[in-house]
Amino acid sequence: MIQPGGVVAMTDIGARIERARAAAGLSQRALAEATGISQSTLSRIVSGDRVAKMPEIVAIAWETGHTVAQLTGIGVVSERVQCAARATNGFNMNGMRQALLGFLELDAYLDDQAIPATV
DSSP, X not given: OEETTTEEXXXXXXXXXXXXXXXXXXXXXXXXHHHTOXXXXXXXXXXXXXXXXHHHHHHHHHHHTOOHHHHHSOOHHHHHOOOOOOOOTTOOXXXXXXXXXXXXXXXXXXXXXXXXXXX
């Protein structure tokens, strides 16, 4: 659930972030540096001592190759999306699906924040 001010109140978001960090092969220090979040703040988020803010979750998702929905457990977009594509040039379907979900999650987030699309 996203609270006012873009704060995500999820009890297990820290565990999801930790799994995403490990899957990306990043140390906590490397993830902190890549996202611009202090290591102590990242540690508190992972341990559940601090609530993650949406900009932090977006940065972590970007650096770990995950979607915001995967980190927050709010899989609204990924549950609605069905994909069909032909993989060429060495791309695989999973990679293409993850890229598409990333764009769709961003679109949904911008809609939720009432940020208009540009033409």
